[in-house]
Amino acid sequence: MNTLLLIAARNLARNRKRTLLLGGAIAVVTVLLVLLTSLFNGTQASMLRNATTLSTGHVNVAGFYKITSGTAAPVVTEYAKLRALVEKETPGLQSLVIRGRGFGKLVSDASSQIAVVSGIDIAQEANFKNILEIVHGDVDRLSEPHSILIFEATAERLELKIGDNVTLSSQTYRGSNNSIDCKVVAIAKPLGMFSSFFSYVPLQTLRELYGLDATTAGGIQLYLKDWEQAEQVAAKLRIALDKSGYRVMDHMDLPYWRKFDIVKREDWTGQKIDVTTWMDEDPFMKWTLFGFRALIVIIFMVLLAIIIIGVMNTLWMAIRERTREVGALRAIGMQRQTVMAMFVTEGALLALASSTIGVILGVAAAFALNAAHLKMIKGFQMVLMSETVTLLVNVPTVIISLLVIASVTTLGSILPAWRAARLQPVEAMHSSN
Amino acid sequence: MHMATTPAIQPIVHLSNVDKDYKLGAVTVSALKQVSLEIAPGEFTVIAGPSGSGKTTLLNLIGCVDVATRGEVIVAGQDTGKLTEGDLTRLRLNALGFIFQSFNLVGVLDAFQNVEFPLLLQKKMNAAQRKERVMDLLNRVGIAEYAHHRPGELSGGQRQRVAIARALVTFPRIVLADEPTANLDSVTGNQILDLMQELNREGTTFLFSTHDPHVVSRAGRVVRLVDGRIVTEPEQQSQTSHS
Numbered sequence: 001m002n003t004l005l006l007i008a009a010r011n012l013a014r015n016r017k018r019t020l021l022l023g024g025a026i027a028v029v030t031v032l033l034v035l036l037t038s039l040f041n042g043t044q045a046s047m048l049r050n051a052t053t054l055s056t057g058h059v060n061v062a063g064f065y066k067i068t069s070g071t072a073a074p075v076v077t078e079y080a081k082l083r084a085l086v087e088k089e090t091p092g093l094q095s096l097v098i099r100g101r102g103f104g105k106l107v108s109d110a111s112s113q114i115a116v117v118s119g120i121d122i123a124q125e126a127n128f129k130n131i132l133e134i135v136h137g138d139v140d141r142l143s144e145p146h147s148i149l150i151f152e153a154t155a156e157r158l159e160l161k162i163g164d165n166v167t168l169s170s171q172t173y174r175g176s177n178n179s180i181d182c183k184v185v186a187i188a189k190p191l192g193m194f195s196s197f198f199s200y201v202p203l204q205t206l207r208e209l210y211g212l213d214a215t216t217a218g219g220i221q222l223y224l225k226d227w228e229q230a231e232q233v234a235a236k237l238r239i240a241l242d243k244s245g246y247r248v249m250d251h252m253d254l255p256y257w258r259k260f261d262i263v264k265r266e267d268w269t270g271q272k273i274d275v276t277t278w279m280d281e282d283p284f285m286k287w288t289l290f291g292f293r294a295l296i297v298i299i300f301m302v303l304l305a306i307i308i309i310g311v312m313n314t315l316w317m318a319i320r321e322r323t324r325e326v327g328a329l330r331a332i333g334m335q336r337q338t339v340m341a342m343f344v345t346e347g348a349l350l351a352l353a354s355s356t357i358g359v360i361l362g363v364a365a366a367f368a369l370n371a372a373h374l375k376m377i378k379g380f381q382m383v384l385m386s387e388t389v390t391l392l393v394n395v396p397t398v399i400i401s402l403l404v405i406a407s408v409t410t411l412g413s414i415l416p417a418w419r420a421a422r423l424q425p426v427e428a429m430h431s432s433n
Numbered sequence: 434m435h436m437a438t439t440p441a442i443q444p445i446v447h448l449s450n451v452d453k454d455y456k457l458g459a460v461t462v463s464a465l466k467q468v469s470l471e472i473a474p475g476e477f478t479v480i481a482g483p484s485g486s487g488k489t490t491l492l493n494l495i496g497c498v499d500v501a502t503r504g505e506v507i508v509a510g511q512d513t514g515k516l517t518e519g520d521l522t523r524l525r526l527n528a529l530g531f532i533f534q535s536f537n538l539v540g541v542l543d544a545f546q547n548v549e550f551p552l553l554l555q556k557k558m559n560a561a562q563r564k565e566r567v568m569d570l571l572n573r574v575g576i577a578e579y580a581h582h583r584p585g586e587l588s589g590g591q592r593q594r595v596a597i598a599r600a601l602v603t604f605p606r607i608v609l610a611d612e613p614t615a616n617l618d619s620v621t622g623n624q625i626l627d628l629m630q631e632l633n634r635e636g637t638t639f640l641f642s643t644h645d646p647h648v649v650s651r652a653g654r655v656v657r658l659v660d661g662r663i664v665t666e667p668e669q670q671s672q673t674s675h676s
Contacts, residue, residue, distance in 0.1 A: 003542070003546065003549075003550065003553050006541075007539065007541055007542065010541030010542075011541055014540070014541060324535070324537060325537065325539060325540070328537030328538075329539070329550075331496065331498050331525060331531050331533075332525065332526065332531055332551050332554075332599070332600075333522055333525045333526020333527070333554050333603075335519060335522050335523075335554075336519075336522075338554065424499075425498040426493050426498045426499045429533070430489075
């Protein structure tokens, strides 16, 4: 084996130009893959952190309350009891927050717009304060009754500034209309597509709007140590809640504000619990990440195909040049599988060395790009919920990238190697090459 | 049918009524016709004949790198027509040594590594035993001082000496050489023949092809081929050179 490795290494060194060309191509593909996967990881982390702070937990335990079969209120009654159960039954729970859920109209002197309104307890929302970039006002003033935080787009559309009053109007869950005036205490920079119609008021203010008492909430947003476990945890919670006597809604991958009409048409009354994940509550983010991932996979497959063709061509050339050598080695007693191993070793060595160099360069490039704090273009900022390009180098992803490129390019050497092994010694020895 | 003289001892090579045909499109070309031959241990035999007479084909059949169309080829006691590809490869590795006209050394390995290579394929000796065997042979063929030179750094004669050492390293029953001096100048060619004769005197059986009359004149036994048939094999030459 050492001799095969030696032959492979020396043959690669002997054909320096060809080796550098193909090895360079493999390294470039690896660099691109590391950068693309790091960009994906960075974007995913940033989107997930922002979205799961603003509008959803990794897992949400919420639901609807129907006074009559034709109504639908996104309310959970006696949430403290539900919270205790959820805390006990959620594996890997890191933290949770209580949110109110509302849907209504914001009316100013200048204009009006539809708004998804969240009720929050700002004292319990450290992440919320970290995520938002407040351009005017003070987010901590959301602790004041009848205060409201809006985003810049809403402020511009409704011509609002700090200290202005805006009327929040909605139909209560009993079917009557209600409205309250809220004072604008903070205006935040846009954060994603939804920020143009999202706003935040104190939880108690939202309860007042809907005429609810302090035992109610919109839902419980759960944050897990490992967000990737969200679906499994949600499934487990549905079973646990069902066993504890709660009526649990069938899973629908829709955000709560798109379930109103569906729930209104359903023939039941009282409380039902709805357990959702961030993917249900923010399908835009789910599909953005899915599209991004698919794009990376497609780009990667194309690049990999080019590399495989390159490796195959290179080995074809090597085999053509060394046909007589193969014939002689077969004549002196080298078995077919050893001939194959000899050429596969050459392909594998080139692939492993080049992709290792590619990984090192890729990781270095990722750190350099992060250090440069590159601004993302406006359109992408809204979609990807970040102002700057963030690359997150994830060690397991990098190792997987390295192994995938090295293995697949090695696989590309198997066919030429197999063909070399099939050469008849007598024909190979008398080859003109 | 021309049958070579059968030695009393068990032959290393036994060919009986061997034909070898090649298909060239719709045409079948007979490269060997009804060839029968025996090679006994210790012989220094030349297969002589003009180009296209079938010398290389005959060596290929004996060297187990090709199979006969008809007839029986027995090498080192094994009927090659009944062996699998893997068995033939093992037979070549363990019973035969090869010397090629254009040396066919592995260009990226040095002389020592080239000679050691068949031993690595055999996996019978440890590193120390291999080193001792390889250096003995490099000394014997007179190029020990070039042990760590690659073929590209050696002259034609030196390369052929490495090839001879490689052919001998596994203690083969017979060494087959296809025109071993054809790519060498006459002085170097003679030196190589001297070396092969010395090795033959020490017990190594050689069978080689040539069309060079000077080389033929140094053979212990000559098998002449014309148009794929053995045409003559003088009685006085059908004996081993060292016996």
